[in-house]
Amino acid sequence: MTPDDLYYSKEHEWLRLEGDGSATIGITDHAQQELGDIVYVELPDPDSALEADEVMGSVESVKAVSEIFCPVAGTVTAVNESLEDAPEVVNSDPYGDGWLIRLRLDDAGSPAATMLSAGDYDKHVASEAD
Amino acid sequence: MSLRRTPLHALHKELGGRLVPFAGWEMPVQFGGVVSEHLAVRRQAGLFDVSHMGELRVTGPEALPLLQRLTPNDVSRLVPGRAQYSALTTDSGGFVDDIIVYRRGEESFLLVTNAANTPRDLAWIRERGGTAAECVEDLSDETALLALQGPRAQAILQTLTELDLTTVRYYRFAEGEVAGVPGTVARMGYTGEDGFEIMVPADRAEELARRLLDAGAPEGLVPTGLGARDTLRLEAKMALHGNDIDEDHSVEEADLGWIVKPDKGGFIGRDVLVAQRENGVTRKLVGFELRDRGVPRHGYPIVVNGEPFGEVTSGGHAPFLKKSLGLAYLPADACEPGQAFEVVIRGRPVPAEVVPTPFYVRPGKKKKKKKRAAAAAV
Incomplete structure (x- = not known):
């Protein structure tokens, strides 16, 4: 199920407001399923300033590479370093x-x-499948 | 043009395969996931549908001389019941296709060709074979091909056939029934593992696949897709036509000179290939490992000594070896293991290094000696 407390982009990123002026960003369950087994995640440097819709990194599966777009403007405060050794966690969680x-x-x-x-994102995914 | 379907299409859907267009066919790229399928083939077994590949029957008194002219390997060395890896070569020693030649009898042969190339192969054979090519018949539509691969393949297959598989050694085949379905069982594959390719009539393929999957389930057999087939063959450094080999790269450049047997007499491309063997080649297909994080992929640029030099022909993350590997043509003087160069990954030069191949050799299998490569280097 698509969590309804998150915001979504048409490029299949999700965003959660943390209530302190910051947000957490990831890729959706649909995106990880489409990519298949993820083997490498490339993330921006901490402190990078990102524009809305700017490429902030990439996710590579065995089959393909997919760019990740930052859905909103801001400054990176943390990256998920555990993905360096365990990129498959993007698939599992x-x-x-x-x-x-x-x-x-x-x-x-x-x-x-x-x-x-969440509801509009699900409709967007369904429309892409047509 | 609509996509073609193999006789196992319905079964693929039933098994949850993700179907994608491949070489004009609708084929399963994965079932459970590329990595888990890859590891299943390395540790237990996987069943691939490769019915999209072409099968050409060549029979009659003209068959042997025709194949001797069209291919660089020595078909006369095959006795019935044996097969060989070979190619259809161009005048410049490149690949129209890479193929497997089966000898079924004195005047009876079968060629297994790449799916996307089969129409071109047939046209080429007819163009260059002249009237002798009348003995070539396309059996692709009525033939299904299943590949059962992995260390448990023999044990699984033996439960379904009276054929004594221990006598079917590497690149040999036997004709008989598997699960009551008449077919040809050959020990070969495209994964770097022990295994078999089983050719059966298209209308019996689903029945056979179901029996194999049932018989193999206790041994860990899973259905496997083209995604794992690609990562498995890359670890084993097996060339993919259209990526690593094509009309513009010769057999010698592709490091497949062992299939060239000039002593057998004339064949298309012989002059060029003999000259390349004697004088050396200017570029050669080598395997490399990335020395930093990233995934090299087909088409990424290569920089050698600061100068652009070609591109990655195949690349990816190797699920069993857990490394980022690739193949590329490098200048002949920059092909030794340890040679450093760079792969440009989306604008970022990433260090890479030539390494010995195959990257993966299954336990118990001896590495092929590199006599020819050593000879070419002096």
Whole structure:
């Protein structure tokens, strides 16, 4: 199930507001399923400033490489370093231990204006499958 | 054009295979996941549907001379019941296709060709074989091919056949029934493991696949897709036509000179291949390992001594060896293990190093001696 307390991008990233002006970002369950076994995750350096929709890294599966877009503007405060040795956690727990980065948001306003709700994201995924 | 389907299409769907377009066919890229399937083949066994591959029957008095002209390996050395890896070569010694030649009788042969190349192979054989090519018949539509691969393959297959598989040694085959289905059982594969390729009539393929999966389940047999087939063959450094070998790279450059037997007489591409063997080649296909994090992939640029030199022909993350590996053509003077170069991964040069191949050799199998490579280097 797509968690309904997160925001989603059309490029299959999720974002969770942490309530302190920061957000956690990862890729969706649908994205990890499409990619298959993930073998390598490339993440930005901590303290990088990212623009909305900027490429912030990549996720590589056995089959393919997929770029990850940062859905909102902000400054990276942490990256999930445990993925260096265990990238497969993105497959097994995409919304939990498989998170990718934490970001201090440039604009503390809600990303609701630019991102999708769980329900709209599910519709988006269904429309892509057609 | 709509995608073609193998006789196992319905079974693939039933088994939860993810079907994707491949070489004009709708094929399963994975069932349980590429990594788990890859490891199952290295440790137990996997069953691949490779029915998309082509089968050409060549029969009659013209068959042997025709194949001798079209291929670099010596077909006359095959006795019935044996097969050999070979190629259809161009005038410049490149690959129209890489193929397997089975000898079924004095005047009866079977060629197994790559799926996407089969129409081109047939056209080539007809163009270069002239009237002799009338003895070539395309059996691809009526033939299914299953590959049972892995250390448990023989034990699984033996439960379903009266054939004594211990007598079917590497690159030999026997004809008989498996699970009541008449077919050809050959010990060979494209994974680096022991295993068999089983050729049966298309309308009996699903029945056979179900019996194999049932018989193999207690041994750990799983259905496996083209994703694992690709990662397995890369670890074993087996060339993929269209990636590592093609019309623009010769058999000698591809480090497959062992299939060239100039003493057998004339064949297409012989002059070029003999000259390359005597004078050396300017580039050669080598295996490499990435020395930093990242995954090299087909088409990524290669930089040698600061100069651009070609691209990665195959690459990926090797699930069993847990390394990032690849194949690439490098200048002949930069092919020794330890040679450093760079692979450009999305704009970032990543250090890599030539390593001995095959990357993976299964336990108990001897590495092929590199006599020819040593001779070419002096």
